[in-house]
Amino acid sequence: MIDVALGAMDFGTRVDEATSFRLLDCFVERGGEWIDTANCYSFWADASGVGGQSEEVIGRWLTSRPQLSDRVRISTKVRQQPTTPHVWPESAEGLSAEAIQSAARASLQRLRREHVDLYWAHAEDRGVPLQETVEALAALCADGQVGRLGASNHAVWRVERARHLATDRGLTGFTALQYRHSYLFPRPWAPLPDAGHMLLTPEGLDYATSEDLELWFYTPLLHGSYVRDDRPFPEVYDHPGTTKRLTALDRVARETGRTRNQVVLAWLSALAPHVRPIVGVSTVSQLEEAMDTTDLAIETRHLLDEAI
Structure with a gap:
């Protein structure tokens, strides 16, 4: 079974x-x-125009299943919560020390936990000194509210600078990176249809591998487009490279007896030593399909890698 995270x-x-x-x-x-x-x-x-609904559901689930509390790990994020309903990104909370401290307290309350296992800076906030953000996040680790830290949708140079600031001050720094990534690639420089998404780059993959950082991938199955005719791929994926890769994907799926989704998840999971695709599902059958994914043989992976 591939080590996937459940996207909530x-x-x-x-x-x-x-x-x-x-x-x-x-x-x-x-x-x-x-x-x-x-x-x-x-x-x-949500009609409220502010978030928190997902954390609240998870918190109620954890409370109703106390026997499972030690079997799950929670990953949540700070940066994008609107401070004014329906006003985003203008009112997004950001990554100031005050915003981070307040957001962490609120997340723990909604999740009904004393700590979260992995806390992400959801996106950059260049309006706040990076040192302030680094110190505020590290303080959450120091007082036990947070186990580890991750950077989502950050330029690699910003991650490196943040990690250097943390190391130089003896603080806890980022040990995980999160980007959008899938088997298909959009056209270079084409804007993605989803606001705020940042794609994994070859430099990011090399950096994570060299520094032994975890890589988490969101939107790995492109909202169901690999397997659902009613969800065509976004227009930015309409280019000759997509045709070549889909041909290779279908060949591997036939030869291995797996679905397109399973082949994509297996391919992603082998890109680096520590990879975790985040799978968002709405039915049990979709979840079971993802959980049934297993490793691909090396020779099979070559067919996918060479389709460029």
Whole structure:
């Protein structure tokens, strides 16, 4: 089984609480460990115009299943929560020390936990001195609210600078990176249809591998486009390279008896030593498909790698 994280972005909004509970139960029963969310999920899908719905559902699930508390790890994020309902990104909380401290307290309250295992800076905030952000995040680790730190949607040079600041001051720094990544690539320089998303670059992959950092990939299955005719690939993926890679993907799927989704997840999981795709699902069957993914043989991976 590939080590996937359960993406809980839609829990409490597009995915109702009863379904969310079933998915969480199934994930743990199948051996899943990491649940990924954010304090801002999903403000755009809730009438309140602010986030917190996903964390609240997870918190209620954890409270109702105390026997599972030690079997799961929680990953959540700070940066994008609107401070004014329906006003984003203008009112996003940012990464000031005050914002980080307040957001962490609120996340823990919603999750009904005393600490989270991995806390992400959801995106950069260049309006705040990087040293202030680094020190505020490290303080959460020092007082036991947070286990580890990660950087999501950050330029590699900013990650390196932040890690240097932390090391120089003897503080806890980033040990995980999170980017959008899948088997298909959009056209170079084309803007993505999802605001705030940042793609993994070859430099980012090299940096994570060289520094022994975990890599988490979101939107790995492109919102179901690999397997659903009613969800065509976004226009930015319409180029000759996509045709070549889909041909290779279909060949490998046929030869291995797996679905496109499973082949994509297996390919992603072998890109670096520590990789965790985040899978967002709305049905148990979708989750079981992802959990049934296994490793690809080296010769099979070559077919996918060479389709450029």
